[in-house]
Amino acid sequence: MPSMALLMITLGVTLGTLTVTSANHWLTAWLGLELNMISIIPMIAKQKHPRATEAATKYFLTQAIASVLMLFSSSLNAWQTGSWDITQLNNKLSCILIISALAMKMGAAPTHFWLPEVMQGSTLTTALLITTWQKIAPITLLYMISNHTQTTITLAIGLLSIMVGGWGGFNQTQIRKMMAYSSIAHLGWTMTVISIMPNIALTNIIIYITMSTPFFLLLTNTSSKTLQTLTTAWTYTPTTTITLMLLLLSMAGLPPLTGFTPKLLILDSLIMHKLTLTATTMALLSLLSLTFYLRTTYLLTSTAPPTTTQSTTLWRLKPHQNQLTTTLTPIALFNITILPALLM
Template identity: 80%
Template sequence: MPPLALSMITLGIILSTLMVSSANHWLTAWLGLELNMVSIIPMITKQKHLRSTESATKYFLTQATASALMLFSSTLNAWQTGSWDITQLNKTSSILMIPALAMKMGAAPFHFWLPEVLQGSTITTALLITTWQKIAPITLLYMISNHTQSNITFTIGLLSIMVGGWGGINQTQMRKMMAYSSIAHLGWTITTISVSPNIALLNIIIYMMMSTPLFMLLMATSSKTLQTMSTSWSHSPTTTTIMTLLLLSMAGLPPLTGFTPKLLILNSLTTHNLPILATTMALLSLLSLLFYLRTTYLLTSTAPPTTTQSTALWRLKPHHNQTTSALAPIALFNITILPALPM
């Protein structure tokens, strides 16, 4: 891609997200989401391959459907209340708006597009879709959190946690696995958004902070499947150690950072007299824990004195060591926040 085109696309992605995050009018927010969609599609189709074209088509159709539903909901709200203010949302419009934003983010049961789009994209584009592209819809969901119907958010959240865990178990492709991981973490966020919006925001921020170095390490090692990941120890023990800790942190095991938002969420739900919901979420998260532990086992089972489980070795890029050295302090910061948590 030419540098000028890439800079324009990057500028469009950044400005559109800032436009949505600072919007107070539903039409402005809708316009920002449309600009965001138009900007990311060339990034998906950067590879000259049929799979990337298919992914871009699926992404466009899904996002266009979600945008139409969002525009219909905001128009209905303006017709009934006479206001386009984002924070002034009535019950009927809220019922329509939550599924529209869930479809934008890729939460269950509107998750069908996310694993396929990530699989047909590069790892860099997959990183953008699972982190930056979720900022705008989550910001809107946070702004309307006082008007959300808790029954709908609880249902979407539980479905997302279940689908994210169940779908990731039988995956061998790292991009699809990270897509289902994103769906599961979205479930925790959406479940809590109507009870404790600030904790939900903290949860998704910590997820983005953990997934970003993990995706960058996958880029540095050119790892796309579980098989190729199992040979990383013989080339870079530091990379393998950091990736193992990040995966365990994303699984939510104490005392790593990923346990922090889960602990706060379960505590908040129990405080609001929702112990059954909290217990169900904790049990469903064991599904996600299963494929995280399987991935970490493949990473660490090849550590000395054992031998490698795979014969598919690859030639690493020259800048691999520099990338690992730069990501090491970031990754260590992302897995050691829990001791600073005020209890």
């Protein structure tokens, strides 16, 4: 991609998110979301492949439908209350429609159908942007209207997302699709607590972003797109393999890794608000996600010496491999081992 085009796309994605996070008017927030969407579509479709074109088309159609729904609900709220202020979402129907539109933009269940296909048709770098940066703006809007959201709806979306995210990742051999379902499951944990303790929901999504970023960048370093090719990573990047294993276990929420911290806080908040049955259901559904995380971790450890790998090693390696690994490993290890510092 030409450097000028890349600069314009990066500027558009950044300005779109900053516009939403600093907006106080529904039309300004809608404008920022549209700028964000238009800027990332060329990144999805830059590959000269029908799969990339299909992914860009699905992304555009889904985001356009969510934007129309958001415009309709904000106009309905302004008609009923006379205010376009984001924090003055007093109409119940508008609130339900806004939550549905933002859930569709993020890829939360039951409007999750586009996320695995779009990520599979994108590069690893674009998939990283979709699962991390593109979720900042909708999460910010949900955080701003958290006082008006109905707990029943957010809990239903959250539980369904956790179940779909765990169940959908079972049969996946493509890493991008597996991470898409992982993103859906983590969004479920965020949605369940967004109307009860929005600060904890924000903490959960921030920790997920800090774990996903080095994971995708290390995958880009190893050129691995499937679980089969990931098993050959130990032969030429053992440090990256160990880091990937720890990041996967952290995403699964196993103590004492970082990913356990937000899950513990969310479960504690739900129990404190007399939602013990919901917390128990979420803890049981998280075992579904734990299954494919442990499966991937086992595939990585099963190829460690003295065991020999049964897969063909990738013949093309990137020349900047060692430098990128040296840079990302301390960042990833910091994200993994932050839990003891929080508990002290």
